[in-house]
Amino acid sequence: MTAFFLLVTILILALVGYILGRVRAMARAGGDARGLHSLPNYYGWHAALMTMLPALAVLILWLIVQPVVIERKVGTLLPPAALETDTAFTLAMDDVRRVAKGLDLAVANGVMTDSDASMIRTEFTDVRERLAQVGVALGSNVSKETLAAAQSYRKLTALGAVGRTIAVLAVALAGLAWALAVTGPKFRARNRVEAIIMGALVIASSIAILTTVGIIWSMLSESLAFFRQYPFTEFFFGLTWSPNFKGGSELGFVPLLWGTLYISLVSMIVAVPLGLFTAIYLAEYASPAVRAVVKPAIEVIAGIPTVVFGLFALMTVGPLLRDWIAAPMGLGNSGSSVMTAGLVIGILNIPFVSSLADDILNAVPQALRDGSYGLGATKSETVKQVVLPAALPGIMGAVLMAASRAIGETMVVAMGAGAAAKLSLNPFEAMTTMTVKIVGQLTGDTDFASPETLVAFALGLTLFVLTLGLNVVALQVVRKYKEQYE
Structure with a gap:
């Protein structure tokens, strides 16, 4: 039984337990709920939880432990070269799982029987060709050791599934029996x-x-x-980003940091004023009819996939900026630039700033506005001197969310800003960010033990520290203004 059907079975048993627990409690109380310590539903829920939770715990634990146990047993069948490093073992096990999946598909599609899948040998059969018949593409021929490991993997996985089913159902039924046994008026x-x-x-x-x-x-x-x-000083202070898997890489972090901050700054210059002014208009000035139309229309932008924004940057915004501004002013001839990506990311972030800021402004107590009007302030003065300061902590949160998304955006940058890592003040030159390079270093034919691949994790950790710093600064600002206005 698969894990999904086992989960469904557990839920059905929990439902049965709820009914039996409630019925048993009423029966033990002689049909009078007043004789029970708790309401009848609690007895039903107790039986359901005792049936479901221990079984779910066993299921989750089994799903975690089983792959580890199987990999250890199957790993003994792999050649010594696959056991030299963790990376080599991981890649070898990926091949084993791929071959095992192909054998399962071949059996399911009738290309071979289960006995054939267990007895097939590389000496007599082109396993790669047989698996290609069921749509499993392998990059190289299957070795004898990999095939033996895959066959053992299939066998152990099947045995594990049977054992999992028996163990989970036994625990579920034991929990149900125990819950019904303790059910009584004084429980x-x-x-x-x-x-x-x-x-x-x-x-x-x-x-x-x-x-x-x-x-x-x-x-x-x-x-x-x-x-x-790789020396950390060359990573954090290097001014050149030039990875080369054949050796001689220069993995300076500074150009990527500059591109990330530059594009994020441009996007925030676009998103924060437009989003905040939109929120102020909707919360303080717009009529209910206008608000009912404008707010959903703006929020539609948030549902557009970022790849669509990337195409918009590539096909529309980039060429327009190049032909109308960059080329006439002699600033560049490429549609991929910091300005292209920054503008589009800014547009993408407008709904986050406007929607959150609008909700925050509406949460400001009306009494503050009424008090300001009572002192003779105009609407604009009330918004500027009362509403905005009172809502500033929440607005900072909205700005922080927009900044975090701008820093972490990948698709729009890849399609709108290019992949060049450089230090330049020209906003119409192509640049890139840390997120784009993280994806680039982890895709394709890479060696996960080389510094050119591991640098992606160093970039990810640096990006995490950067966004954490933004959160800390925002929390300090929020705390300061909360003390002032609450």
């Missing part, structure tokens, strides 16, 4: 259910924190591997 079902829900909330928050820790650790560990191969 404090409400207290138990509330304790379980509280524990689930704590676990959920812990998972969010641990996920963040895991992200940081993954970037930090790979970044340390990079800095063991």
Whole structure:
């Protein structure tokens, strides 16, 4: 049974447990709910939770542990060269999984039987050609060791699926039986259910924190591997970005940082004034009829995929800026430029600034406005001297979100600003950002043990620190103004 159908089965058993728990509680109380400590529904929920949660825990744990156990057993069948480094082992296991998936597809499509898939040998069959018949493309011929590992992988995975099904269903039924056994008039079902829900909330928050820790650790560990191969002083202070997988790379970070900040600055110059002024108009001046039309129309921009904005930058904004401004002024002849990407990212971010700022402005208490009007202030004076200062902490959050998105944007930069890493003040020259280079270094035929690939993690860690710094500054500003206006 697949994990999905097993999950559906658990939910069905939980529903059955809810019904049985409620019915049993009423039966033990002689049909009178007043004889129960808790409401009947709590007894049903207790049985459902006791059926579902332990089974889900076993299922999740099994899904985490099973691949590790299988990889360790299958890894013994791989050639010694695949066990020399973690990267080599990972690549070898990718090939094993790909071949195992191809064998499963071949069996499912009737190209071969399950017995054939288990007995096939590279000495007598072109495995690559057989798997190509079911749409599995392999980059090279399948070695004897890889095929043996893939066959073992299939067998262990099937055994694991059977064991998983038995274990999960056994735990679910045991939990249901235990819940029904303790159900009675004096059982404090409400207290138990509330304790379980509280524990689930704590676990959920812990998972969010641990996920963040895991992200940081993954970037930090790979970044340390990079800095063991490449001097950190040349990375942070180098002025040339020229990766070369054949050797002699110059991986200076400064040009990428400059391009990232330059494009983000242009986008913020566009997004913040337009978004903020739009929010002020909608919140303070627009009639309900105008607001009902304009606000949804602006928010439509937020639903447009960034690749569409990239095409807009490539085909429309870039050529217009080149033909009307850059070329006549002698500033450049390329449609890909900082200004192109910055303008389009700014347009992309207008809905984030305007929508959030509009909600924040509307949340300012009307009493503040009325008090200002009572002192004789005009509407514009009230907006400038009362509403905006009171809403400034929230507006800073909106600006921060727009800045973070501008810094992290990839597709628009790749299509609108080019891929040149350079230091220049000319906004009509092609430049690039850290995010574009992260994607570039991790795609294609790359060696994940080389500094030219590991540099992507160093760039990611630097980008994380940069955005974290923005958050810290924004929080300090918010705290300052909250103390002043609350």
